[in-house]
Amino acid sequence: YFEVYVQRIEDVVWGSVKLFVFRDRTKEEETNRLRDEFVSVVSHELRTPLASILGFSEIMLNRSVKPEKAQKYISTIHGEATRLSGLIGDFLDLQRIEAGKQSYRMLPLDLKPLTEDVAAQWDGRAGHAVRLTLPEGVCAVRSDGDRLKQVLHNLLSNAVKYSPGKDVVDCVLRPEDGRWVVEVRDYGLGIPEDAKPKMFGKFYRVDNSDRRQIGGTGLGLAIVKEMIEDLGGEISFDSVLGEGSTFRFALPALDLPAVDEAVLVLED
Numbered sequence: 001y002f003e004v005y006v007q008r009i010e011d012v013v014w015g016s017v018k019l020f021v022f023r024d025r026t027k028e029e030e031t032n033r034l035r036d037e038f039v040s041v042v043s044h045e046l047r048t049p050l051a052s053i054l055g056f057s058e059i060m061l062n063r064s065v066k067p068e069k070a071q072k073y074i075s076t077i078h079g080e081a082t083r084l085s086g087l088i089g090d091f092l093d094l095q096r097i098e099a100g101k102q103s104y105r106m107l108p109l110d111l112k113p114l115t116e117d118v119a120a121q122w123d124g125r126a127g128h129a130v131r132l133t134l135p136e137g138v139c140a141v142r143s144d145g146d147r148l149k150q151v152l153h154n155l156l157s158n159a160v161k162y163s164p165g166k167d168v169v170d171c172v173l174r175p176e177d178g179r180w181v182v183e184v185r186d187y188g189l190g191i192p193e194d195a196k197p198k199m200f201g202k203f204y205r206v207d208n209s210d211r212r213q214i215g216g217t218g219l220g221l222a223i224v225k226e227m228i229e230d231l232g233g234e235i236s237f238d239s240v241l242g243e244g245s246t247f248r249f250a251l252p253a254l255d256l257p258a259v260d261e262a263v264l265v266l267e268d
C-alpha cells in the first residue's frame with residue numbers, strides 16, 4: 001500500500017506549492033512482518049527445545065539418576081537437539097535457495113524407487129501407514145534426487161503431522177500430460193480458505209486451536225516450493241477443512257527413448 005503525505009515547498013516561479021509524495025510501504029511492511037515472525041519462531045522454536053536440553057542435562061549433572069531414567073532423559077535431549085538441528089537446517093536451506101546459491105545435481109533418474117524409498121521411511125511412523133500407488137514401468141525425469149527426497153519427506157511429514165488420530169496417508173505417482181506427478185494425500189485437519197493463499201509463505205503457520213500443539217516453523221512448504229520451481233516443476237494443493245489435504249508436485253517426464261535406461265540413477 002502507499003503512504004501519502006503532503007510537502008509544502010516555496011518556489012520562486014510558482015510560489016507556495018503543495019507536493020503530494022507517495023511512498024510504497026508494501027515492501028517495508030513485508031520486511032517487518034518477516035522480522036516479527038522470525039523473532040517469534042526463533043524465540044519459541046529455539047527456546048523450548050533448549051530449555052528442555054538444559055533442564056534434563058542439569059538433572060543428570062547434579063543428581064545421581066537411575067539408569068532407566070537416565071536413558072529417558074538422554075533420549076529427550078537427543079530428540080530436542082535433533083529438532084533444533086532440523087530448524088537450523090531448514091533456515092539455512094531457505095537462505096541458500098533465496099540467495100541463488102543452492103546447487104542442483106541434475107541427472108536422469110527413476111521417480112519410482114525414490115518415491116518407494118521415502119514412503120517406506122514414513123510407513124508406520126506416528127501410527128500412519130503409507131499407502132503407495134505406483135504405475136508400471138520406469139518414471140524418468142531429469143532432476144536432483146536428494147532434493148526431491150527432501151521435498152517428499154516434507155510433504156509426508158506434514159501429512160502425518162496434520163492428520164492426528166488418522167491411520168493412513170496416500171502417496172501416488174502417476175503420469176499427467178507429459179509430466180510425472182507425485183501426490184501426498186491425508187485425511188486430517190485440512191486448510192481453512194483464508195489460509196490457502198499464504199501456505200507457501202516463509203514462516204507462515206495456520207493459527208488454529210486444533211493445531212496449536214503441533215510444532216513447526218512454517219519453513220517447510222516455503223522450501224518445497226522454491227526447490228520444485230528451481231527444478232523446473234510445479235507445486236499445488238487442494239484441501240477441504242476437516243476432511244484433508246492433497247499436496248502434489250509435477251515434473252516434466254523425460255522421454256525414455258532419449259535416455260539409455262542404464263544411466264538412470266536407480267538409487268542415491
Ligand code: ADP
Pocket residue numbers: 158159162186188189190191199204205206207211215216217218219220221222244245
Ligand atoms: P510447519 O509445518 O513447520 O508449520 P509448513 O511450511 O510445512 O510449516 O506448513 C505451513 C502451515 O501449513 C502449517 O503450519 C500447517 O498449519 C499448514 N499445513 C501444511 N501441510 C498441511 C497438511 N497436510 N494439512 C493441513 N495443514 C497443513
